[in-house]
Amino acid sequence: MKLLVVDDDADMLAVVxxxxxxxxxPVVTANSYGTGLAAFHTELPDLAILDINLPGGSGFELCxxxxxxxxxxxxxxxxxxxxxxxxxxLELGADDYLTKPFSPRTLVARVKALLRRAGQEGASPTxxxxxxxxxxxxxxHIGEREIRITPxxxxxxxxxxxxxxxxxxxxxxxxxxxxxxxxxDRQLLKQLVHRLRQKIGDDPEQPRWLGTIPSVGYMLRVxxxx
Amino acid sequence: MKLLVVDDDADMLAVVxxxxxxxxxPVVTANSYGTGLAAFHTELPDLAILDINLPGGSGFELCxxxxxxxxxxxxxxxxxxxxxxxxxxLELGADDYLTKPFSPRTLVARVKALLRRAGQEGASPTxxxxxxxxxxxxxxHIGEREIRITPxxxxxxxxxxxxxxxxxxxxxxxxxxxxxxxxxDRQLLKQLVHRLRQKIGDDPEQPRWLGTIPSVGYMLRVxxxx
DNA sequence: GGCAGTCATAACCGGATTGTTACCAGCTTG
DNA sequence: CAAGCTGGTAACAATCCGGTTATGACTGCC
Numbered sequence: 001m002k003l004l005v006v007d008d009d010a011d012m013l014a015v016v017x018x019x020x021x022x023x024x025x026p027v028v029t030a031n032s033y034g035t036g037l038a039a040f041h042t043e044l045p046d047l048a049i050l051d052i053n054l055p056g057g058s059g060f061e062l063c064x065x066x067x068x069x070x071x072x073x074x075x076x077x078x079x080x081x082x083x084x085x086x087x088x089x090l091e092l093g094a095d096d097y098l099t100k101p102f103s104p105r106t107l108v109a110r111v112k113a114l115l116r117r118a119g120q121e122g123a124s125p126t127x128x129x130x131x132x133x134x135x136x137x138x139x140x141h142i143g144e145r146e147i148r149i150t151p152x153x154x155x156x157x158x159x160x161x162x163x164x165x166x167x168x169x170x171x172x173x174x175x176x177x178x179x180x181x182x183x184x185d186r187q188l189l190k191q192l193v194h195r196l197r198q199k200i201g202d203d204p205e206q207p208r209w210l211g212t213i214p215s216v217g218y219m220l221r222v223x224x225x226x
Numbered sequence: 227m228k229l230l231v232v233d234d235d236a237d238m239l240a241v242v243x244x245x246x247x248x249x250x251x252p253v254v255t256a257n258s259y260g261t262g263l264a265a266f267h268t269e270l271p272d273l274a275i276l277d278i279n280l281p282g283g284s285g286f287e288l289c290x291x292x293x294x295x296x297x298x299x300x301x302x303x304x305x306x307x308x309x310x311x312x313x314x315x316l317e318l319g320a321d322d323y324l325t326k327p328f329s330p331r332t333l334v335a336r337v338k339a340l341l342r343r344a345g346q347e348g349a350s351p352t353x354x355x356x357x358x359x360x361x362x363x364x365x366x367h368i369g370e371r372e373i374r375i376t377p378x379x380x381x382x383x384x385x386x387x388x389x390x391x392x393x394x395x396x397x398x399x400x401x402x403x404x405x406x407x408x409x410x411d412r413q414l415l416k417q418l419v420h421r422l423r424q425k426i427g428d429d430p431e432q433p434r435w436l437g438t439i440p441s442v443g444y445m446l447r448v449x450x451x452x
Numbered sequence: 453g454g455c456a457g458t459c460a461t462a463a464c465c466g467g468a469t470t471g472t473t474a475c476c477a478g479c480t481t482g
Numbered sequence: 483c484a485a486g487c488t489g490g491t492a493a494c495a496a497t498c499c500g501g502t503t504a505t506g507a508c509t510g511c512c
Contacts, residue, residue: 377458
């Protein structure tokens with residue numbers, strides 16, 4: 001669970017991130033079109049909050065680009081009296097908007113509403129590289145292939161995809177997939193990874209997708225292995 | 227695709243329904259808590275628009291009740307300066323709100339955004355592919371065939387048809403058909419699906435219509451199985 | 453009462469999914 | 483080198499899940 005906030009106004013950025021962090025959301029920020037898009041790619045947030053006026057390109061364009069790559073909910077921030085623009089944003093794929101000024105409490109409530117809705121409908125496939133996961137249908141797409149996976153494998157992939165290209169620590173995987181904290185259950189994870197690797201045809205020695213980082217965790221590779 | 231609008235103000239009701247009908251949405255209306263809830267049960271709309279002040283019970287309560295039974299998007303209508311209440315509504319499960327006065331264009335845009343998000347745009351409630359259901363007469367048409375079905379089977383098909391081509395989660399089916407929340411009664415669903423499959427002559431191994439998605443739910447296939 | 457239709461409940465089966473145990477190989481460390 | 487860690491693999495057991503069948507309660511109808 002991670003949120004991205006893009007705004008060129010430093011004060012606004014501070015206020016918004018503070019409110020969200022108070023509500024215990026991890027927040028990533030950016031202050032321009034370029035850095036915002038880059039942050040979206042590297043951080044893969046679960047929700048994006050975009051200002052309309054951005055250096056380097058409008059929030060509309062950013063909204064459109066993000067929507068083409070992802071189904072993460074998008075919330076637009078705007079000044080008063082730009083209703084026409086708002087309609088345009090919603091048609092571009094934004095999910096909600098707030099007119100400045102707004103209360104932090106409202107912001108948090110609407111963010112929660114968007115996340116709850118997005119989470120319910122897991123119909124939105126998450127993707128990274130040539131992998132695309134449909135957590136609800138329990139389907140994994142690898143290029144042309146379509147592979148049926150189990151609920152546990154889906155949960156595993158969910159976390160790995162959300163942190164594609166980054167190492168995910170063993171303990172985090174255990175907590176996310178099984179819920180219980182603490183060690184002792186590494187064996188389950190070994191099995192799960194092993195079965196998943198077999199299913200997608202991955203070689204642990206030369207992993208194309210599921211890389212092992214000894215004594216740390218696993219990582220989903222996004223760049224085709226050189 | 228059907229929308230429900232609940233408001234005790236006749237003028238508001240007229241304006242809203244007119245705007246939505248202009249955008250070619252079928253609209254059902256109600257003017258109180260009781261009639262609203264009843265209409266929701268009988269009409270099974272894909273989206274509900276609720277005023278906060280209703281005779282017979284507040285829009286909040288109605289929102290909560292609906293959310294407990296369905297995942298249909300809910301939009302709240304409210305007068306200015308009730309922000310605290312809005313937060314409450316969003317926490318209760320509402321997905322969006324509009325403050326009066328609002329422009330019809332905004333209303334339609336936000337309704338569309340909600341529907342797109344819910345992934346139900348274009349779904350037709352009573353027919354899909356070569357299936358067509360008459361819930362009143364309890365008749366199911368498959369191509370040329372006409373099959374008599376039971377009330378429970380009708381309710382099952384209703385939800386599946388409304389989400390044709392999409393997986394419908396077991397819990398949602400249970401809630402829709404029997405009304406109980408929570409699991410434990412998967413057995414009933416097994417039976418119901420089994421009898422229905424027998425009736426329409428469907429093979430669970432190679433389902434032409436009623437597909438099983440293990441550990442998720444059932445799905446009505448719209449594309450003739452290759 | 454007899455009958456047919458509907459629905460709830462339970463039991464059983466086979467396959468899929470998941471948990472458990474064991475063993476092996478490689479690496480680090482003392 | 484031995485001990486102890488790691489991760490990969492295999493085999494097996496327990497459990498879950500959906501399909502099937504059987505049975506009984508309940509209803510409305512003749």
